C-alpha cells in the first residue's frame with residue numbers, strides 16, 4: 001500500500017481522538033494539568049478543556065502546538081492490551097472508566113502516553129498529519145479550552161526529525177541597571193542585574209516580548225519572578241520540541257540573569273548547557289570575545305543595531321519602552337540571521353578594530369555543553385586573558 005492509500009483509509013474521528021491523547025499527554029507533562037475535563041471531537045475541529053495552574057498566553061499555545069507536532073513526527077506506535085480491573089486500578093488513571101467494566105483495555109502511544117481507553121485510534125502518530133491549534137481561550141482563569149484541527153498528509157517540519165535545517169529561535173535580555181563603566185573596569189562589578197525586557201524570536205515565526213506590567217498596565221521597571229520563570233520554561237520547552245535555541249553570549253550573560261530573576265539557577269543552567277552560543281564558541285577558538293554587530297557586519301547581514309546596549313536601561317527608565325522593545329527584538333533577529341549565515345558559510349566573519357574583515361572556521365555550531373567540554377583557547381599571547389570558566393561559573397555545583 002502506498003502512502004496516499006493508507007492516508008485515505010484513516011478515520012478522521014480516530015485521528016482526532018488519538019490527537020487528544022497526544023495533546024493531553026503534552027498538557028500533563030508540560031503544564032501539570034490532568035487529562036482533559038471535557039472534550040468534543042469532530043472530523044473537522046475538536047475541542048478539549050484543561051485545568052491549568054495559570055492563564056496561558058500566545059507563547060504557551062505555540063509551544064504546545066510545537067510539542068504535539070514533535071510527538072506526532074516521532075511516529076510513535078499506538079498499541080493496546082487488556083488487563084483485569086484490579087491490575088488496571090493499581091497502574092493507570094481510571095478517571096474515565098465506567099464502573100462495572102472488568103476487562104480494561106489499555107492504550108499505549110509509544111513512550112508518551114498510556115491509559116485505559118475504548119475509543120478507536122490510528123496505528124501510528126505520523127498518520128495524524130500536522131496538528132494546528134485554532135484557538136485557546138480561558139473559560140475561567142483556571143480552565144483553558146483548546147480548539148484544534150488536523151491537516152492529514154501535511155508534512156511536519158519539526159527540527160529534531162527532519163533532515164532539513166532545524167528552526168532557529170534566538171533570545172536576548174535588556175537590563176534596567178544604570179551605571180557608568182570605568183576604563184578597564186569589570187562589568188560584573190555592577191551585578192546582580194535586573195531584566196527590564198527580554199525577547200524570543202523564532203526565525204520567520206513568533207516574536208514574543210517578556211516583561212511585567214504595573215497595575216496601570218504600563219511596563220514595569222523590572223521583570224517579576226513569575227514572568228522570568230515563564231520565559232525559562234518556554235525556552236526549555238522549545239529546546240525539547242527540537243528548536244535550535246540561540247543567544248549571543250547567552251551562556252555567560254542572558255541565562256545567568258534570567259535564572260537570577262526567576263530564582264531558579266538550576267533550570268537556567270540546564271537550558272544554558274543546551275543553547276547554541278556562537279559568541280562562546282568563537283571565544284573558545286580565539287581566546288577573546290567578539291561583538292554581535294561586528295559579526296553581523298562581517299557576515300554581510302544588512303541589519304544595524306538600533307541603539308547601544310548601554311543606552312537601553314536609561315531609555316527604559318524614561319519611558320521609551322517601545323524603542324527598547326524594538327531594539328531587543330532586533331538583536332534577536334540579527335542573531336537568527338548570524339546563525340543561518342555561519343551554518344551556510346561554515347565560518348564566522350567579523351570586522352576587527354582596524355576595519356578589516358577576519359574569518360574563523362566554524363563548520364558546525366555546537367551546544368554550550370559541547371564547547372565547555374572542548375579544549376580551551378590558546379591565550380598564551382594575551383596579557384589579561386578572560387577565563388573560560390567565568391562563562392559558566394554561575395552553574396549551581
Ligand SMILES: [Zn+2]
Pocket residue numbers: 017018021107117118119120121
Ligand atoms: Zn483513546
